[in-house]
Amino acid sequence: MESLEDNKYFKEFCEKNGITKVYQKHNYKIVLSMLHETMNITIDDMVHQTEKEAKQTIKLFKNNLKTEDMALNLRKRSLNQIREIYNSFNVIDNSKYEIKDNYYFKKFCNDRNLGERSKKNYIDHLKTYVEVMDISLDEALDSQRTSDEIEEEIRKYENILSEDGYAVKTINNKLQHVKIVYRHFNKIKNGHTLGNGLNSRIKKKIKTSTPSPAQIRAKKEDEKEEIPQFDKNGQLDIYYDPIFKKACQELNIKTKQNKLTYKAALSHFLNTIGMTFNEFIKSNPSPLLLKSYFNKFQGYMYLDGMAESSVRIMVGKVKKLCKHLCFELPEPEKEIYPLNKKGNPKLLVLEKDPSYNVDDDPLFKKMCEERNLSRNTIKCYSSSLKEYLVFHNMTLKEIVDEAEEEEEQGIRMKNRKIKQRLMDYRTFLIKQNMTRTTINTYLSKTKTVYSHFEIEIPDLPRVKMKNERQVTYFDLPTRDHIREALELCDLKGKALILFMSSSGTARAETLSLTVRDFINGCKEYTTKTNLKEILEELQYRNDVVPTIHLRRIKTDKQYYTFCSPEASYHIIRELLLRPEVNYDDALFNWSDGAMLHFFQSINDTKNWGRVGKYRFFRSHALRKFHASNIGLPTEFVDALEGRSKNKVHETYIKTNPEKLKEKYLECMGNVMIGAIPLSPETIKPAPRAQMGSERKPAPLTQSYDPTLNxxxxxxxxxxxxxxxxxxxxxxxxxxxxxxxxxxxxxxxxxxxxxxxxxxxxxxx
Known part of the structure; x- marks a missing residue:
């Protein structure tokens, strides 16, 4: 191993491939040592081998690894590392096995219009095939090769994969991709069964000559003479309509049951838009009009309480019939009426103008600019206003103009439309089983929009709403819950949970933190100036309580908070494991959605259920855990969590971070989980580091000295x-x-x- 470190070829290989980490070099050293022990071949011998000798070496080394009962993934990695060394010194011509830039592969991808993910799968499987069979893709698709030769080659490839220990499912997957490429270039016929792969395992069921009683009954029903029937209004039933019957015949809809499902979907659709089948065909609707029809159809089905899967099936059947009748369908897009968390539809499109979007409305944009709203606040206003506008089927300009016109006419407030519109909207929200908080938020945002355009807001009469379940102390996670959650997490997840539970920081502020914020808070614990050196010095300490300066995104208030040594311990180690780390990198490298999914998965894995409408274990529950358990007076808890004081206090009274830290250290143990061993000295304020001297790490063990008196x-x-x-x-x-x-x-x-x-x- 020592000779390899000084070997010029090994050094050259590491420099070429950017292998700088000690553990990376160690992996290659192990593989080269195995090669030397089993075959007496050194890296010097490898560099001077011919291509034929190199391939023979790889083959023999592969057989040796099999005899040692090494796991498949370790075998693959070892062989790949040997191939990399050969390729690095151009012993083996690797261009022969190149797939991505191959002419045939490019043509295949273009003909089949493959996406990036599918291309990657084909590249991986084809590369394995050409490397194992030692054949380029051009040679494989050579026009001189017969289908029998290709069949024999694929059988051989299948046997090699089987001997290498690949799972049956993996073998079938690899064979399937190779066969598809051959079939695309007409090298083998469709449906060819090769070897013991996927196709050979699928056997067609042989129908018995004697039909079952159910089949006999269905056949009799289909053969019955159909007598045309009419509805209440004297209109011919859709099922017996000649156009519908012809469409079913051309679409190969044979059984009566299938025809009835198509008929039910079409009838429901026509009832929604208020037309007969003949009127709908004669109207020849445009794609935009069809889009509004489908939106309305889908929305009404959701309002009727129909399951999402049933709605999809119904809409799909109607679209299939419309397409067959040569109507130009609108371009596919996301659901216009997606369900919210409570299973209620969110109506997002105006019935009279489906193309209208409040986000693009000049008035709405102007309001957001004048109020200097943040991105998240704009989203809140947008979602609330969309619901209000769609409910009344009006644009923002129309509701503002209507209210201004009534004010100019001097109509009494109780008789104005704005009051009735707000009351009707509130009633609609209540019927949607929304919570009191959500209803008040939606109404508040809507009223604010009116107020911004200087519209008088009427006083709405009080209405009884369902009370929300009040969260108690016993509904919050305990230390035991947090410990159980930590058992499911990797280092990155542990750092996040321990930070949020010990600091009480909200999700938005946690995600806004940078590495610079954390390092600036740890200045009193280090004398280094280089980021990497700071982290390496701090990793040996277990008493780091950083002073973190934050800005509350919700209120734009600046405040100080602190986290426990166990949180710092995990954060520092997570940063050290990153390939690269810079001051401006996010301290917690999570997206908003990823964090949400992270907490949801923990809660669902542990079957902790919900408290009210929210999951038991979520990021905000950790903030409540901190506030309820730290044991400080309310004013200190508010200061640590960034809650605003009244205006007078905010103006004249400023928080001293050093005094606040002393208070935090006194009660820090109340929000610690016990994720690392800590010395008793940890809970004391650490003295500031002196320049030119380094503090020794605090001991991790606790001891007793019986000689003290x-x-x-x-x-x-x-x-x-x-x-x-x-x-x-x-x-x-x-x-x-x-x-x-x-x-x-x-x-x-x-x-x-x-x-x-x-x-x-x-x-x-």
Whole structure:
């Protein structure tokens, strides 16, 4: 191993391929050592081999790995590393196995209009095929090769994969991709069964000559003479309409049951738009009009309580018939009426003008600019306003103009349309089973829009709404819940949970933090200036409580907060594991959706259920855990979590971060989970680092020195031994009566005032 480190070819290989990490070099050293032990071939020998000798070496090395019962993934990795070394010194011509830029492969992708993901799958499977069979793609698709030769080659390839230990499903997948390419260029026929692969495993069911009773009944029903029937209005039933019957015949809809499902979907659609079948055909609707029809159809089915899968089936059948009748369908897009979390439809398109979008409305844009709204706030206004506008089937300009016109006419407030519109909208929201908070939010945003355009807002009469379930202390996660959640997480997830639970930081602020914010908060614990050196120094400490300066995104308030040493411990190690880390990188590299899914998956895995409408374990629950358990007065909790004070306090009273940190350190243990071992000294404020000297890491173990002899009065928390420099940390549980701890006593003693116990530890 030492000789490899100094070997010029090994150094050259590492430099060419950017292999700088110690563990990466170590992996290659292990493979080269195995090659030397099994075949007595060094890297010097490899460099000077011919292509034929190199291929023979790979083949023999592969067989040797099989005999050692090595796992398939380790075998593959070892062989790939040997191939990389050969390719790096141009011993093997790797261009022969190139797939991505091959003419035939490009033509195949263009003909089949493959996406990037499909291309990647084909590249992986074809590359395995050409490497194993030692044949280029051009040679494989050579016009001189017969189908029998190709069949024989694929059987051989299948046997090799089977011998290598690939799973049956993987073998079938690889064979299928290769066969599709051959079939595309007419090298083998469609449906060819080759070897024991996927096609050979699919056997067609042989129909019995005697039909079942159900088949006999269905056949009799289909053969019955159909008598035309008419509805209440004297219109011919759709099922017997000649156009519908012809469409079913051409679409190969044979059974009566299938015809009835198409008829039901079409009838429901026609009832929604208020037309007969003949009127609909004669109207020859445009794509835009069809789009509005489908939106309305889909929305009404959701309102009727129909399941999402049933709605999709119904809409799909109607679209299929419309397409067959040569109507130009609108371009496919996302659902116009998607369901919200409670299963209710969100109506997003005006019936009279489906192309209208409030986000593009000049008035709405102007309002957002004048109020200097953030992106998230704009989303809130947009969603609330869309619901209101769609409910009344009006644009923003129309509702504003209507309200202004009524004001100019001097109509009394109780008779104005704006009051009735707001009341009707509130009733609609209540019927949608929305919570009181959601209803109030939607109404508040709508009223704010009116107010911005200087419209008088009427007072709405009070209405009884369903009370939300009040969350109690016992509905919050406990330390045990958080410990269970940590067991499911990797280092990245642990860092996130421990930070949020010990700091009480909200999701938006957590995701806005940068590495610079964290490092600036750790300045008192390090003397280094280089980012990597800072992290390497901090990783050996278990007492880091950073002072983090944040801006509350919701209120634009600046504040200070802190996190526990166990959170810092995991954050620092997660940063060290990143390939590259810069000051401006996100401290927690999560998207908003990824974080949401992360907490949802933990909650669902542990089957913790919901509290009210929210999941039990979510990011906001950790913020509540911090506020409810840290044990500080409300004013300090508000300061740590960035909640606003009243305007006078905000103007004249500024928070001292050092005093706030002292308070946090006193109660920090209440929000710690016990994810790492900590010394008792950790809960004390750490002294600032002196320039030119480095602090030693705090010890991780707790010990007792029986030689100490001291008296501890009721107001003492620490004492220094007269004979040395050993400090003693003490904490009294409950009240603090007098205690006398003598030499040779145990780790805890009974106090004069009762059965309270006192713990003390020594730190070197």
């Amino acid at each position: 001291f008296n501890l009065s009721s107001n003492q928390t620490s004492v220094t031994n007269n004979g040395g420099n050993q400090g003693v940390w003490t904490r009294v549980v409950g009240r603090t009566p007098r205690a006398n701890i003598k030499s040779g006593t145990g780790k805890a003693c009974s106090l004069n005032g009762g059965d309270k116990r006192i713990s003390f530890f020594t730190t070197g």
